[in-house]
Amino acid sequence: MGRKEAMDKALKDGRSHFEFRPETRKFLLSNSLNIAVGIALVIAVWWILAEAMIYTRGALFPTPPETFSALWSALNGAELNGETIYYHTGSSMLRWGIGYAIALIIGIAVGISFGTLSRIYDTGMVSVYVIQMIPGLAWVPIAMLIFGLGESATIFIILMTAMPPIIINTAGGIRQVPPVYTRVALMSGKDKISLFTSVLIPAASLSIIDGMRIGLANGWRVLIAAEMVLGAMVGLGATIYDSRYSLDFVSAFICIIVICFIGLAIEKMFFAGLENMVRNRLGLDKEV
Amino acid sequence: MLASLKNVSKVFANPRTGKGLVALNDVSIQVEKGDFLCLIGPSGCGKSTTLNLLAGFEHPSEGELMFNGKPITGPSPERGVVFQEFSLYPWMNVLQNVAFSVRAGNRSEMEGIARKYLGMVGLLDFAHAMPNELSGGMKQRVAIARTLAMDPDLLLMDEPFGSLDEQTRRKLDNEVLSLWEGQGKTVVFVTHCIEEALMLGTRVVLMSASPGRINKEWKIEMPWPRDPLSPEMIALKKDVVKSLQVCSCANGSAQGVFITINGLEE
Numbered sequence: 347m348g349r350k351e352a353m354d355k356a357l358k359d360g361r362s363h364f365e366f367r368p369e370t371r372k373f374l375l376s377n378s379l380n381i382a383v384g385i386a387l388v389i390a391v392w393w394i395l396a397e398a399m400i401y402t403r404g405a406l407f408p409t410p411p412e413t414f415s416a417l418w419s420a421l422n423g424a425e426l427n428g429e430t431i432y433y434h435t436g437s438s439m440l441r442w443g444i445g446y447a448i449a450l451i452i453g454i455a456v457g458i459s460f461g462t463l464s465r466i467y468d469t470g471m472v473s474v475y476v477i478q479m480i481p482g483l484a485w486v487p488i489a490m491l492i493f494g495l496g497e498s499a500t501i502f503i504i505l506m507t508a509m510p511p512i513i514i515n516t517a518g519g520i521r522q523v524p525p526v527y528t529r530v531a532l533m534s535g536k537d538k539i540s541l542f543t544s545v546l547i548p549a550a551s552l553s554i555i556d557g558m559r560i561g562l563a564n565g566w567r568v569l570i571a572a573e574m575v576l577g578a579m580v581g582l583g584a585t586i587y588d589s590r591y592s593l594d595f596v597s598a599f600i601c602i603i604v605i606c607f608i609g610l611a612i613e614k615m616f617f618a619g620l621e622n623m624v625r626n627r628l629g630l631d632k633e634v
Numbered sequence: 635m636l637a638s639l640k641n642v643s644k645v646f647a648n649p650r651t652g653k654g655l656v657a658l659n660d661v662s663i664q665v666e667k668g669d670f671l672c673l674i675g676p677s678g679c680g681k682s683t684t685l686n687l688l689a690g691f692e693h694p695s696e697g698e699l700m701f702n703g704k705p706i707t708g709p710s711p712e713r714g715v716v717f718q719e720f721s722l723y724p725w726m727n728v729l730q731n732v733a734f735s736v737r738a739g740n741r742s743e744m745e746g747i748a749r750k751y752l753g754m755v756g757l758l759d760f761a762h763a764m765p766n767e768l769s770g771g772m773k774q775r776v777a778i779a780r781t782l783a784m785d786p787d788l789l790l791m792d793e794p795f796g797s798l799d800e801q802t803r804r805k806l807d808n809e810v811l812s813l814w815e816g817q818g819k820t821v822v823f824v825t826h827c828i829e830e831a832l833m834l835g836t837r838v839v840l841m842s843a844s845p846g847r848i849n850k851e852w853k854i855e856m857p858w859p860r861d862p863l864s865p866e867m868i869a870l871k872k873d874v875v876k877s878l879q880v881c882s883c884a885n886g887s888a889q890g891v892f893i894t895i896n897g898l899e900e
Contacts, residue, residue, distance in 0.1 A: 526721040532709040534735040548725045629724035629766045
């Protein structure tokens with residue numbers, strides 16, 4: 347039954363609740379329309395800018411048709427900067443994955459300790475905020491001094507930029523758990539471990555996911571920059587950087603598109619899905 | 635004697651602001667086995683603090699707290715609390731919430747015990763519902779089932795129905811009463827509603843605020859169900875109201891009441 351029909355029937359029958367066929371298709375449609383228009387706007391501005399630069403400065407500014415046709419051949423295996431686009435993307439994601447995984451393990455563990463032990467919270471948080479204030483690329487000299495040029499240095503930079511928001515949100519989430527939740531567990535005679543696993547972690551999980559999300563985006567952004575500076579031979583960032591010398595700007599643009607796409611996919615698909623699932627599990631989506 | 639406070643004082647002080655609050659000053663109460671003791675008084679008189687001390691969530695600044703002949707050092711399943719605010723875990727269903735507090739047994743044994751107490755509060759049909767699907771009254775009934783499932787010797791209830799409508803509150807009051815009679819438990823029940831206390835309690839203790847003290851106590855031996863309009867009850871209510879007016883708390887001039895206890899450290 348449609349919304350209007352069901353509504354009228356409920357009013358007529360004097361019932362307080364009614365159900366109707368959800369209008370998922372309508373929402374889906376308007377959602378896809380928003381996405382399409384948003385992307386089209388960006389491409390339009392890009393195109394205008396490209397033509398203007400070509401006209402006024404004679405620059406080799408890649409236009410959207412040029413770039414997308416090159417992207418198509420790259421997806422079909424054409425090499426750019428000496429490797430396939432898949433290899434570049436894979437190496438970037440591997441670095442990012444390793445750095446992020448370490449950030450997750452350390453960040454959640456440290457966040458939980460700070461969140462539970464109020465004695466070290468104040469001091470600990472100051473250190474974390476200091477680290478968070480250091481801009482991603484400012485870690486380059488520090489990474490070079492510790493690891494020299496190369497993979498470890500890149501991973502270190504990802505780790506240092508992804509970790510602070512994870513710590514802050516995990517600790518904050520645990521501190522914001524309503525005291526009554528803890529009291530119920532203590533009163534039932536639960537030990538520390540089940541207080542954590544059954545109460546504190548589920549209660550703080552949305553906040554922890556928020557931290558993971560910000561950390562992931564931080565790491566992704568700094569990865570590209572770090573690849574540029576630290577002399578990686580392959581990777582999306584390295585390819586963008588190399589266009590300075592090779593003047594292969596089309597390849598650089600292809601990499602930019604891939605970076606945007608991966609970032610969006612992780613944010614909109616993976617994290618939005620994860621958050622929905624947890625919200626559901628936590629019973630936060632109230633029924634009408 | 636099941637539980638007692640002997641000359642207990644509780645002081646909260648915030649070292650940052652230099653402000654302190656005496657929540658309880660020299661309070662002594664003895665809770666006998668089988669009592670249904672109602673604590674009444676204006677907000678800020680230390681009713682909830684008294685309950686938190688008995689529960690073991692707070693520690694006294696001075697004085698002695700005993701339970702079953704032993705000093706109270708922390709929370710324990712012997713002393714179950716039904717909280718004022720909704721306290722069910724929203725990520726567990728009703729059955730899991732109740733089973734969470736069962737003290738021992740494997741999973742199916744725990745669930746069996748949980749079902750027994752859910753049945754007692756009339757919510758067996760909602761065992762698999764999530765807390766956000768329940769009304770406020772149902773949530774508090776689940777909370778009662780959860781506390782009963784711990785099989786406590788002493789049931790501490792902190793304005794459990796304060797946020798519910800009048801009709802639901804009366805209904806749940808009667809349920810608590812029959813559970814208390816049927817289970818042979820001892821109850822300490824905090825409320826700010828005089829009539830609720832008179833309808834339920836075998837003892838009614840009036841506290842006064844700033845600082846929290848015991849003002850007066852009444853023993854009520856009338857059988858249940860009690861008629862709030864019977865001459866005895868009306869006389870009793872008048873007496874309580876009179877005592878309430880005599881104490882300093884009623885005119886609102888009390889100092890310290892405006893300092894919230896949250897955020898203050900002992």
